[in-house]
Amino acid sequence: EPTQDKQALLAFLSQVPHANRLWWNASTSACSWVGVECDPTLSYVYSLRLPGVGLMGPVPAGTLGRLTQLRVLSLRSNRLSGELPSDLSNLTLLRNVYLQDNALSGGFPTSLTQLERLVRLDLSSNNFTGPIPFALNNLTLLTGLFLQDNQFSGDIPGINPGGGGLEAFNVSNNRLNGSIPPSLSKFPTSAFAGNLQLCGSPLPPCSPFFISPAPSPSVIPNPPIVAQKKSKKLKTGLIIAIAVGAALIGFLLLVFLIVCLRRRSGRRPAKVPKLTGSAAAAAAGTSGAAAAGHLSELGTTSSSKDDVTGGGLMEAERNKLVFFEGGVYSFDLEDLLRASAEVLGKGSTGTSYKAVLEEGTTVVVKRLKDVAVGKKEFETQMGVLGKVGHVGKKEFETQMGVLGKVGHDNVVPLRAFYFSKDEKLLVYDYLQAGSLCALLHGSRGSGRTPLDWNNRLRIAIGAARGLAHLHDSCKVVHGNIKSSNILLGPDQSGRVSDVGLNPLFGTAAMPNRVAGYRAPEVVETRKASFKSDVYSFGVLLLELLTGKSPNQASLGDEGIDLPRWVQSVVREEWTAEVFDVDLMRYQNIEEEMVQLLQIAMSCVAIVPDQRPNMDEVVRKMEEISRGETTDEGLRQSSDDPSKGSDGQTPTVGVTP
Numbered sequence: 001e002p003t004q005d006k007q008a009l010l011a012f013l014s015q016v017p018h019a020n021r022l023w024w025n026a027s028t029s030a031c032s033w034v035g036v037e038c039d040p041t042l043s044y045v046y047s048l049r050l051p052g053v054g055l056m057g058p059v060p061a062g063t064l065g066r067l068t069q070l071r072v073l074s075l076r077s078n079r080l081s082g083e084l085p086s087d088l089s090n091l092t093l094l095r096n097v098y099l100q101d102n103a104l105s106g107g108f109p110t111s112l113t114q115l116e117r118l119v120r121l122d123l124s125s126n127n128f129t130g131p132i133p134f135a136l137n138n139l140t141l142l143t144g145l146f147l148q149d150n151q152f153s154g155d156i157p158g159i160n161p162g163g164g165g166l167e168a169f170n171v172s173n174n175r176l177n178g179s180i181p182p183s184l185s186k187f188p189t190s191a192f193a194g195n196l197q198l199c200g201s202p203l204p205p206c207s208p209f210f211i212s213p214a215p216s217p218s219v220i221p222n223p224p225i226v227a228q229k230k231s232k233k234l235k236t237g238l239i240i241a242i243a244v245g246a247a248l249i250g251f252l253l254l255v256f257l258i259v260c261l262r263r264r265s266g267r268r269p270a271k272v273p274k275l276t277g278s279a280a281a282a283a284a285g286t287s288g289a290a291a292a293g294h295l296s297e298l299g300t301t302s303s304s305k306d307d308v309t310g311g312g313l314m315e316a317e318r319n320k321l322v323f324f325e326g327g328v329y330s331f332d333l334e335d336l337l338r339a340s341a342e343v344l345g346k347g348s349t350g351t352s353y354k355a356v357l358e359e360g361t362t363v364v365v366k367r368l369k370d371v372a373v374g375k376k377e378f379e380t381q382m383g384v385l386g387k388v389g390h391v392g393k394k395e396f397e398t399q400m401g402v403l404g405k406v407g408h409d410n411v412v413p414l415r416a417f418y419f420s421k422d423e424k425l426l427v428y429d430y431l432q433a434g435s436l437c438a439l440l441h442g443s444r445g446s447g448r449t450p451l452d453w454n455n456r457l458r459i460a461i462g463a464a465r466g467l468a469h470l471h472d473s474c475k476v477v478h479g480n481i482k483s484s485n486i487l488l489g490p491d492q493s494g495r496v497s498d499v500g501l502n503p504l505f506g507t508a509a510m511p512n513r514v515a516g517y518r519a520p521e522v523v524e525t526r527k528a529s530f531k532s533d534v535y536s537f538g539v540l541l542l543e544l545l546t547g548k549s550p551n552q553a554s555l556g557d558e559g560i561d562l563p564r565w566v567q568s569v570v571r572e573e574w575t576a577e578v579f580d581v582d583l584m585r586y587q588n589i590e591e592e593m594v595q596l597l598q599i600a601m602s603c604v605a606i607v608p609d610q611r612p613n614m615d616e617v618v619r620k621m622e623e624i625s626r627g628e629t630t631d632e633g634l635r636q637s638s639d640d641p642s643k644g645s646d647g648q649t650p651t652v653g654v655t656p
């Protein structure tokens with residue numbers, strides 16, 4: 001029995017408010033407590049894993065810092081805040097530290113840079129600020145460093161943690177700028193996305209013009225050495241030559257703009273697409289920022305081949321925006337390209353933009369990447385979804401035809417599409433309430449209102465109905481069910497989006513597309529089916545129930561394969577442990593949660609034939625929701641957290 005470690009753990013728990021789910025009993029060995037693992041001789045605590053148990057507030061000094069033999073510390077997905085105590089530097093044997101998804105703040109915890117045995121450090125999705133320290137170079141064994149979704153600022157120092165052995169690295173969505181050190185250029189662009197002004201491989205190269213006029217010394221404290229040296233070498237003559245060159249280019253651009261604008265005003269009534277919107281935007285003095293600007297500037301289209309001026313009427317006909325019958329919009333491609341646009345997100349199939357047209361209409365434009373088909377195939381695909389693999393324009397258009405006719409309240413309607421050799425655009429309604437993913441996992445920390453049980457159930461039933469309609473009435477496989485593809489309608493119902501794009505990408509794009517939602521057989525067959533949709537939907541239900549994100553990317557040491565995790569917990573008869581801590585505050589919902597858990601587990605059966613069809617899933621889910629209503633038609637308890645819950649959930653036989 002590790003007496004000293006036990007005292008440290010009890011001190012920690014007594015000082016940190018938490019959801020009452022740990023039941024650490026002071027009279028039993030700490031080695032038997034939930035989340036605690038000891039060494040084989042039971043003489044010290046080896047690992048402490050307390051993910052998602054509702055820990056709140058700061059980590060107190062003099063508690064965890066006393067667990068000097070600790071190898072693994074996981075406090076992720078809680079609501080811990082404030083700075084980490086400096087005595088964590090005592091934990092010199094720590095190998096894995098997972099503190100992601102909290103509200104921790106302050107500068108980079110220097111105590112952690114002293115833990116020379118660290119192999120994996122995850123501080124992502126917190127509120128850390130200030131620079132990334134050079135002292136990370138102390139961590140010579142590091143293989144994974146995750147700092148994304150914080151507010152780290154300044155430039156990235158010349159770090160090479162792990163002595164070159166770093167395998168995973170992410171600093172996206174911070175406030176970093178300056179050039180990327182060569183030691184980190186092997187990581188993908190996504191590892192650096194969403195920062196202020198980073199440059200250099202794998203991002204576009206740093207230009208001396210970009211770096212030298214730093215917005216303020218505090219923003220770029222250390223301009224990259226290479227750039228400094230280069231700029232010193234710029235001789236006066238060269239500077240003059242560049243200035244003259246720039247003036248000349250500016251003059252030519254002006255002439256070009258004037259010509260374009262004149263042509264446009266003469267041709268406007270013909271309502272033909274003309275893909276020179278960026279020029280118009282430039283004339284209006286707007287900037288081409290990466291995250292917001294005019295749609296035409298965001299890289300959506302620029303091919304001069306598509307410009308009607310060079311191609312005549314046939315070309316114009318071929319490149320028009322095709323609307324579906326019964327639609328509510330009346331704008332043309334030119335209007336769309338002039339719309340102001342903002343990046344909503346980058347997914348596996350392309351990038352989505354929120355576009356606000358000049359007349360005030362807001363739509364979502366999805367710019368598809370790497371479509372494996374020509375126009376004929378694209379069009380055909382819109383009509384015979386599922387029958388074609390690599391498709392051309394015809395298939396694309398046919399597929400669009402099918403998708404455009406789906407017509408169901410629980411499916412986000414596709415309103416129009418555009419196909420040219422270089423660009424494939426899809427136009428959808430904009431749903432401002434956002435996605436289930438954002439509601440479940442977004443803005444953790446202070447001020448967040450968790451999604452209550454009634455809403456979770458309603459959204460899930462809506463999504464199930466939408467998917468069942470796709471399967472039964474349209475014979476369409478969705479192929480990419482996940483929480484960011486379940487959007488909320490104005491009535492807060494769940495709606496399925498991103499429908500049926502699979503066949504446009506061939507099999508090459510499949511492996512990484514659906515990450516933790518992917519059915520096991522899809523790994524081999526690379527082919528989505530009705531039953532693989534059911535599996536993905538089951539994972540989605542588990543996500544709703546557990547509040548955990550099925551994130552394949554971080555699978556390795558700590559990522560969660562939700563079906564397997566739930567199965568292991570349920571097998572040990574800890575059903576209550578499975579549920580999202582945010583749901584534990586509602587009363588009288590345990591029975592319904594267990595029922596939904598049973599449905600979810602039947603959906604994630606390994607053998608596809610053992611999974612139910614979506615119409616069965618809908619029926620069973622509707623049975624739960626019928627039991628949910630009271631005489632007034634609304635169940636009271638779920639929305640009233642003040643009533644609390646004892647957290648005791650019946651361990652009803654859930655067969656994995």
Ligand SMILES: Nc1ncnc2c1ncn2[C@@H]1O[C@H](COP(=O)(O)OP(=O)(O)OP(=O)(O)O)[C@@H](O)[C@H]1O
Pocket residue numbers: 344345346347348349350351352364366412428429430431432434435480484485487497498513
């Ligand atoms: N019609 C819409 N209205 C509002 N938000 C949307 C709409 N369509 C997509 N979004 C949001 O925009 C973001 C990007 O969506 P997108 O579909 O491009 O990527 P994804 O869902 O993350 O991945 P994938 O491409 O694999 O579906 C997501 O957060 C999504 O919820």
